[in-house]
Amino acid sequence: MNGLILRSGSEEETINCGRTIGNLLDRGDVIALIGELGAGKTYLTKGVALGLGAKDIKEITSPTFTIINEYSGRLPIFHLDFFRLNEEFEVEDLGYEEFFYGPGVSIIEWAEKFPQILPKEYLEVKISILGESKRELEFKVWGDHYREMIEKFQIEGSRRVRRD
Numbered sequence: 001m002n003g004l005i006l007r008s009g010s011e012e013e014t015i016n017c018g019r020t021i022g023n024l025l026d027r028g029d030v031i032a033l034i035g036e037l038g039a040g041k042t043y044l045t046k047g048v049a050l051g052l053g054a055k056d057i058k059e060i061t062s063p064t065f066t067i068i069n070e071y072s073g074r075l076p077i078f079h080l081d082f083f084r085l086n087e088e089f090e091v092e093d094l095g096y097e098e099f100f101y102g103p104g105v106s107i108i109e110w111a112e113k114f115p116q117i118l119p120k121e122y123l124e125v126k127i128s129i130l131g132e133s134k135r136e137l138e139f140k141v142w143g144d145h146y147r148e149m150i151e152k153f154q155i156e157g158s159r160r161v162r163r164d
Contacts, residue, residue, distance in 0.1 A: 022051020
């Protein structure tokens with residue numbers, strides 16, 4: 001299996017999808033989020049953080065202006081946002097390797113802006129707007145670890161629309 005497509009009918013469903021993913025993450029995991037403004041990248045991140053043991057999703061906000069937010073959970077959560085960055089050297093100046101290869105989990109919004117810096121293996125989630133609160137979440141796996149994660153994700157009972 002190279003991927004999975006799910007549909008979400010609400011912000012709560014998107015958060016719950018993220019929570020299931022967060023429960024499956026390990027140290028050093030990277031999630032690359034892709035989607036237009038308002039697609040739900042931050043809602044998915046809120047769920048991932050809950051799955052990783054974050055206590056209050058009100059603390060989870062888009063780091064559009066701060067570029068990086070860090071949250072506590074069973075693993076450190078590094079939430080990066082590349083929206084305002086224009087050049088690769090800006091990403092390098094952040095010291096992204098410390099996050100990607102460090103003790104926690106990295107979640108990157110607007111990851112498609114700098115695909116060349118992503119690790120060899122990661123989980124890509126493309127979120128598309130289908131309607132006011134309806135979203136399509138397309139998961140693409142890069143590496144065996146993430147393939148196994150998506151298989152476990154399916155077993156944990158998420159509503160599947162189509163499997164690739």
